[in-house]
Amino acid sequence: MLSTVRCRFLQPVFQLYLLGFKVLLAQLFSRPFRLPVMPRQDGKVAIVTGGGRGIGYEVVLHMARLGVHVIIGGRDEQEGLAAVRRICEEYKEAKEFMKLDLASSQSVRHFVQSFKQRGLPLNILVNNAGVMLVPEGRTEDGFEQHFGVNYLGHFLLTWLLLDTLKNSGKCGHFSRVVNISSSAHRIGKISINALNSCKCYSAHAAYCNSKLAQLLFSSHLDQELQRRGFPVSSCAVDPGMVDTALYRHLWMPFHLLQSTIARLLFKTPAEGAATVLYTALSPALEGQSEGGYWANGCREMTTPPTFDPTLKLSLWESSLQLLGLP
Template identity: 40%
Template sequence: MLFFVVLSSLGFLAFYLSRSSKEMPKNWQQLRSEILWQYLGVRGLIEDYYLRKYNRVDLFKQPGRVAVITGGNRGIGADVVEKLLQCEINVIMGVRNPKEAQKNIELRVDFSELDGVKIYYEYLDTGNLKSVRQFAKSVQQKFNKIDILINNAGIMASPYYLTEDGFESQFAVNYLGHFLLTHLLLPQLKAAGTQDLNSRVVNVSSCANILGEINMNDINGTKDYYPPNAYNQSKLAQVLFTRHLQLLINQDEDLHLQVHAVHPGVVDTDLFVHSSTTYVPWFKKLLFKNTEEGSRTIVYAAISPKIEGKGGSYLSNCVRVPVNPLAKDKVLREKFFDFTCKLLDISFFPK
């Protein structure tokens, strides 16, 4: 009896300290979501362990190419930027705090060893559609061609709030803003792609997409909001977007572009700020990937010759892995794509 009590207490403590959100589940559906989230987290850690030998990316010089990345002033994004600069790729960073981003990158990178590589720090809030449009305009004024777009910025399991545009924050920041940015920069991506070398879009998703469901009748989750469910939806949305956009690209012989969705792994970053794992920081440092390891698959998707011409894939640890079965539903993908275009008042995509 004592053993059962001790075991139960340890199980509850583990549940309490590793919750996806600091909010406790309020009903059975939310509790079920939390249990599935924790199961997925454990599975993700196991996957990262067994696939770690594949989690490698070869860096090589690519002078003259241009990459745009959202986020990147810290965490995984900063390591991605550092790797791109090592490849002598010019980088435009879209971040909420350009001065902080500049300070962080200059502490990491010795620009005296880079031959003519340029980096730009621009303000961007992907949760604000006006900001996305202003950022895209600034990028277009600087470059006629963009070789790589990395949609990296994101938030996870945040408390409920609506953006100025009236959208649930995770849906807006993780997905909607990136959808709009990709649309706006598509002419520059199209101009950069050639028959020998595609331009690329990388959507930084998550293994949480596997638990995601798309509720177009209540996309903001107003009826029963639970932070991880909204996150799961936003990450599935990125995968659906990836798959459908690649289908549209394949129908245009003049569009030399490929799109990938990426799960960087279970990584120790500030993304977990709303998670109860912040109560036990040693837990993340002991079991999670570090940010450099988490950056590898993103950079692999952006530059690796091994996947040239193989767009539409979902990658983890630099290999293709199974995706949410919903992502294979062509009808759902097209319906959700059209739904998103209506939300953003986009009449034609690609253009």
């Protein structure tokens, strides 16, 4: 019995590090995607979660450069305000920080309420913030942390902002939802009857499962929006292995080497942000189905579960129930 439990715990660990090694090799032998010159985006409003550092910061910086009114939604107020000050030194376009803790449904609801009271449009929502391999714990609402922050927090945020996204989009100028995913979804598993279970907890499995859930949500959302004819699209982006603080909870042997390896072999945050910005801003994607899964500037195939309409619908309905949404 003990050996079975140990095997169930270690399997996702080895799977994830093996996958990471393969992704790193692929990055080393391929040319990083370079963002084409984007047109000005004056008048547009964007929300970027986790925009105070890493990939999110680079997304905010580039959007501000193009004239977008960007709102950073983040948990760390000091970090977010510092990011705003740095960007304001270069660009005068409106950018600001608003407190948002994705581990708290109350915080998410308060963020949305505060945003809507201002009467602004919302043209771009970048669901970027996330946690990876954090120790076992629960969110304010009792959800496993990876599932609660990476998936449910962004699900709730997107759901509550959907009416504003719909009203802000129009034919030829769709509003866009960009979900930052990961190749880790390829080894994730979704059990509808145990979405929030911490039995035989593995941070590695929990992270992979949350990224698969995020991808299923992104795909189902896009299909529903297209089916109902709303001027909003949804896609998922894998930025690759990027030198950010996300990797600070790696297994100790890897963590000791990570900072050195990352500087030498990982993408820079700006390189990781390129495909995110492309899917959020590119006029080349306007007028076609903008959904799907993107990596290094191209659409990529995903795993079989992401094509299962029953699984996507079941996850969607279960998420609504868990969050107390109609």
